[in-house]
Each structure stands twice: as structure tokens, then as C-alpha cells.
Amino acid sequence: MSLELEICGKTAPIRLSPRRELFEAAADFYYLLNRGYNRKLILDLVTSRYSLSRLERLCLYRSVFSKSVSNLRRAKLVKVGALNEYGKLVIDGFNQVSTVASALIGDTLVASTDGLVRDLAATNRKVTLCPLYVSALYFLLSILSRLFKGDVVIVFDSQVSWSKHFAEIARELCKLQSLNCTALLSNKADLTVVVQAKEGIPVASSDSVIVDRVARVFDLAGELGKIISPCAVLEIVVSQVEEAQPT
Structure with a gap:
């Protein structure tokens, strides 16, 4: 290729x-x-x-997010050590690549009240087929190959420019990393991720719409972000917020 x-x-x-x-x-x-x-x-x-x-x-x-929403989402989080208890992992492609790319260049990441780490790049930077995002995809799959031995499904939004090429690159990188990987293109990526995650399969995503519709979530990009750029992670955690609540 x-x-x-x-x-x-x-x-x-x-x-x-x-x-x-x-x-x-x-x-x-x-x-x-x-x-x-x-x-x-x-x-x-x-x-x-x-x-x-x-x-x-x-x-x-x-x-x-509200306390009830945060608690519901936190209850879905799968720890790194428990990931191999599941035979499959579904990855929300561009969502995860964007967060890893942000970590690589030192963007501020936010540790949210629901336990997930998110980037702030969505309205500030577009995902393009450039070395930054290809490197982020490589890094993500390289680390995943050391963490997980099951089947991996990566879903890319076909409405995003260069999505077909990202899927092709993902397939090649999976071969290099000996990952049993399927890369899918979908014009309804959120729905495809949810369908692929039926029967309690974990999903790697920080998209609230997806997180609220699946049973288990693995914060893959967030975990990598905390390793790549720990000083750039800004914590907005419940304990900090509750201490400052009006009385």
C-alpha cells in the first residue's frame, strides 16, 4: 500500500x-x-x-456530568487487567485516534467526572491523513497488541475525509502487530459501534452517546494519554467539584 x-x-x-x-x-x-x-x-x-x-x-x-450519569458510566469501566476476560474489543476509531494525537502533541486532556479522559480538539483541529494521526493510530494499535489478545473491531466514520485510507492503514498496522483486527467503514458509525458491542463487549470510546448505550467501556485512549502526557491531564473530578458546591 x-x-x-x-x-x-x-x-x-x-x-x-x-x-x-x-x-x-x-x-x-x-x-x-x-x-x-x-x-x-x-x-x-x-x-x-x-x-x-x-x-x-x-x-x-x-x-x-451529573452525579447519577457519572456513576452509571464509571460502573461500566473495564480495567486494563480485566480486558482479556473478553474475547472482543470494539474501537470508536476517530474518537480514540484524536485523543491519542492530542496526547502526542501535548494538548490539555481532561479527566472527566464520569472517569473518562477526553481531548479538546474536536472544534479546534480536524483529523486528516497526516503523520500525526497515522502515528497516533500506530501507537494505539501497538500498545493494544501488548494488552489484548482477542478480536479487535475498529469502526471509522465514512463521512470523515480519508476514512477509507485510515481503514486500510489500520488493517496493515494490525498485521504488523499480529492483531486479529477488522476495520469497518460506516456512515452511521455510532450505531455500528453499539451493534458490534452487543452482549457486553467492551467499547473503546469517550463519546457520551456511545458510552450511554453500551454495557462496558475501556478508556484505551485515555489510559494512553495519561502515559504519554501525564502533566497535560487536567482533572475535573467529583471530589474537587463537590468541595466547592454551594451550601
């Missing part, structure tokens, strides 16, 4: 400073979510009250 990679676009690290106002906003957001208020309305409210930047707002949106 011979492919010509593009030059990567914006690769300057996306950095978020952990200022006090961000954590105060997170506390209010978490408190109001637990009281049942509309998520978008209260996100607008705390953004205005604390003069949050666009990136800080995105951080709250991707990292703070």
Missing part, C-alpha cells in the same frame, strides 16, 4: 490554564446538573457568570 500523507495543519498544542474560575464554574455546573436543570441553559449561565473562554466552556461541556 502506497499513500501520500498530507502536511499536518494546526499542530500547536491546545492548552488550558486551570484557573480558579474554571473550577468554580465546574462546581456550579455540576450542582445545577444534579438539581435537574437543562444542560445547555446552565452551561450558558456559568459561561457568562465566570467569563469563560470558548475552550473553558468546551472543557466543562466535555468533562462535567
Whole structure:
């Protein structure tokens, strides 16, 4: 297989400073979510009250969830040591590649209240067929080959540019790593991931829509992110938020 990679676009690290106002906003957001208020309305409210930047707002949106939602998702998390108890792992392709790519270039990652690690690149950087994202895919599959001995299904969203080429590269990399791997293209990638994960098969994804619809979740990219760039992980954890709640 011979492919010509593009030059990567914006690769300057996306950095978020952990200022006090961000954590105060997170506390209010978490408190109001637990009281049942509309998520978008209260996100607008705390953004205005604390003069949050666009990136800080995105951080709250991707990292703070109600206590009930957070607990339900945490209960689904599969630990690294238990992964081989399952014969199959389904990977949400671009979701996981994006987070690993963010870790590789030193973006801020957020450890969310639901136990998952997420990137902040979604609205700031597009996935393209360039060395950064191909390297992220290689790193992800290379480490996975050392952790997991079962069947791997990687689902790529066919509506994303270069998805066909990413699937081809994934198949070749799996062969190199001796992974029993299937790479699928789907124009309804979220649904395909959920269907592939029936009967309790773990899914590697931090996409809330997917996480809420499957039985088990393995935070593959998050675990790798904490190894690659531990100092770049900003923790928005329940204990911090609850301590700052209004009384």
C-alpha cells in the first residue's frame, strides 16, 4: 500500500490554564446538573457568570456530568487487567485516534467526572491523513497488541475525509502487530459501534452517546494519554467539584 500523507495543519498544542474560575464554574455546573436543570441553559449561565473562554466552556461541556450519569458510566469501566476476560474489543476509531494525537502533541486532556479522559480538539483541529494521526493510530494499535489478545473491531466514520485510507492503514498496522483486527467503514458509525458491542463487549470510546448505550467501556485512549502526557491531564473530578458546591 502506497499513500501520500498530507502536511499536518494546526499542530500547536491546545492548552488550558486551570484557573480558579474554571473550577468554580465546574462546581456550579455540576450542582445545577444534579438539581435537574437543562444542560445547555446552565452551561450558558456559568459561561457568562465566570467569563469563560470558548475552550473553558468546551472543557466543562466535555468533562462535567451529573452525579447519577457519572456513576452509571464509571460502573461500566473495564480495567486494563480485566480486558482479556473478553474475547472482543470494539474501537470508536476517530474518537480514540484524536485523543491519542492530542496526547502526542501535548494538548490539555481532561479527566472527566464520569472517569473518562477526553481531548479538546474536536472544534479546534480536524483529523486528516497526516503523520500525526497515522502515528497516533500506530501507537494505539501497538500498545493494544501488548494488552489484548482477542478480536479487535475498529469502526471509522465514512463521512470523515480519508476514512477509507485510515481503514486500510489500520488493517496493515494490525498485521504488523499480529492483531486479529477488522476495520469497518460506516456512515452511521455510532450505531455500528453499539451493534458490534452487543452482549457486553467492551467499547473503546469517550463519546457520551456511545458510552450511554453500551454495557462496558475501556478508556484505551485515555489510559494512553495519561502515559504519554501525564502533566497535560487536567482533572475535573467529583471530589474537587463537590468541595466547592454551594451550601
